[in-house]
Amino acid sequence: MTVLCRIMEFIEAGRSQGMNDRGKDRMRPRDGINRRKKLYLTLVAVGFSAMAILAFAEKYLPVAFFKTLLYGAISLFLAGNILMYIGIRCPKCKATLGYHIVFSAGKADQCPRCRINFDEDMS
Numbered sequence: 856m857t858v859l860c861r862i863m864e865f866i867e868a869g870r871s872q873g874m875n876d877r878g879k880d881r882m883r884p885r886d887g888i889n890r891r892k893k894l895y896l897t898l899v900a901v902g903f904s905a906m907a908i909l910a911f912a913e914k915y916l917p918v919a920f921f922k923t924l925l926y927g928a929i930s931l932f933l934a935g936n937i938l939m940y941i942g943i944r945c946p947k948c949k950a951t952l953g954y955h956i957v958f959s960a961g962k963a964d965q966c967p968r969c970r971i972n973f974d975e976d977m978s
């Protein structure tokens with residue numbers, strides 16, 4: 856169950872990160888974007904791990920129960936993926952940023968539409 860341990864660590868890390876953010880008195884657009892990205896990545900990771908675990912557990916589970924769990928895991932995985940693309944939005948112009956953010960691997964520092972800088976304070 857090392858995969859599950861990884862997920863727990865990942866979730867814990869996200870939680871303490873959130874607490875640190877709350878301690879600051881200024882809010883950058885990037886903080887909100889990163890929090891959403893982390894949340895959706897967690898959904899994808901949990902869904903994917905559940906599918907992987909189910910693949911091994913299939914022969915030990917009753918068919919109906921297995922199917923229910925499998926559909927749940929697939930839905931979680933797909934929902935996380937879809938939300939990653941449509942759920943991350945520019946705090947200013949509301950443009951969908953998912954594709955831009957995910958594929959620029961954290962280097963994205965401005966909105967491709969309105970050019971707001973994600974590291975500057977929101978006014």
Ligand SMILES: [Zn+2]
Binds near residue numbers: 946948949967969971
């Ligand atoms: Zn924008």
